[in-house]
Amino acid sequence: MATIDFSQIRRGEHLPARIAAQIGREISEGRIAPGEKLPTEHLLARTFGVSRSVVREAIAQLRNEGLVETRQGVGAFATEIERRQSLRIEQGDLSNRESFRDLFQLRIPLEIEAAGLAALHHVPEELAKIDEALAQMTGAEKWTEQGIVADLAFHRAIAAATHNEYFLLFIGFIAERISLAINAARATAILEEIVEVTIAEHVSIRDAVASRDPVKAREAMRYHLTGAAARLDLTIESF
Amino acid sequence: MATIDFSQIRRGEHLPARIAAQIGREISEGRIAPGEKLPTEHLLARTFGVSRSVVREAIAQLRNEGLVETRQGVGAFATEIERRQSLRIEQGDLSNRESFRDLFQLRIPLEIEAAGLAALHHVPEELAKIDEALAQMTGAEKWTEQGIVADLAFHRAIAAATHNEYFLLFIGFIAERISLAINAARATAILEEIVEVTIAEHVSIRDAVASRDPVKAREAMRYHLTGAAARLDLTIESF
């Protein structure tokens, strides 16, 4: 390759990822129709000005995300966007207000159910963990980083008390994404002034769980989360 | 590590995926601790008896799923659990009856909420997709493979009608895992005889969504899923 073409891809960071993103855009924006065949690896390599290895890695990434399917000896094809397999949430997506609201909305029924189950199934050690998180929350005079960590720990403790590993897995995952997004948005400031009401809500959840009253626990959790949504200026339907 | 491991990898289909699965198991089962460094690509290639390209593609896949992070010039590391951006469920776990029940229990509140939101937000094209899935379900005279696919499509269509991408993401993910587990357990036989009642339940969900009645849609979905759980001999609390 004697002449170097600088109109191509800027170097700098993870070539395959950027090429995958570019091809992925071609697909999701419809310039490559579902079912249509992608250019061959050789051709893609030449058009992007990279080697075939990079193109292969990019296509592998798209295949993982379920955007393309490859058939040996035939080619790579764009698939329906419908069935993707790896449950992955890009943290960047949550900077979008719509997406943040959507994830919060998904969280609500899960946490409500978890509160009810925790009321039924918790054992003393788990209640102790809940109290511990609550203490850390109360101890923090300001709603600092530590307060957020404690809040996360509280909800994880509730989820653990369900004795259902998947509630812990999913709620921990979602709640962590949400609190990271809140942190990234520097929205902690607005939370400081409402720390008391938040703590009070947590306490009432804790008490309902401790008294083994699933209905009351669900109500308390619902009240807490809808309130939290409102404080974040999210409008969420509730039934 | 002087001795060569000849229990290597069976050829046959998609080498990188199987190697990724194997390494992923090492990580998620804790034999490689979070933050720990993976063996070098050269070493992995030699131990698995494949070329470095295959190992690289496998690691790229794991990086996509968020299980490892790579740093050029240093190595590949298992990610700390907090930073994982993907949620992984080993299909093998669901052969355990307890775990299967737990995942099903998690699914219920999500689907109920989704039914209510779908009733509020669906547009005609989405209702058409629901009807399409329903038609495929009715058309299959027996509860064959196609019937299961149609069932999955139905629940995905409901989730899509919420206009909340995360409901589609999570419900699609969970429902697919569950239907795969049912399929693997050869439990389809017991489903054949109850196909009529199942279809009737789906129809009532569809009708409630179509009439934009969220409360009725939630009730219909709750009735359907608790019924399905009972038919699978799962005991699940409901409030």
Next chain:
DNA sequence: CATATAAGGTTATCAGACAACCGTACAAGA
């Protein structure tokens, strides 16, 4: 007309090399 075979194209895998980058050890200087 049906079937077998050959040809060409495409992805999958392999092998080896160089580039970019990182961490560390070590020497030189203050």
Next chain:
DNA sequence: TCTTGTACGGTTGTCTGATAACCTTATATG
């Protein structure tokens, strides 16, 4: 002693070229 600069080895990232496995299509053969 402490700091700083530098050389070195190791690791991932990328490139190149070749071979194997596989599919599609066209052609030959009966």
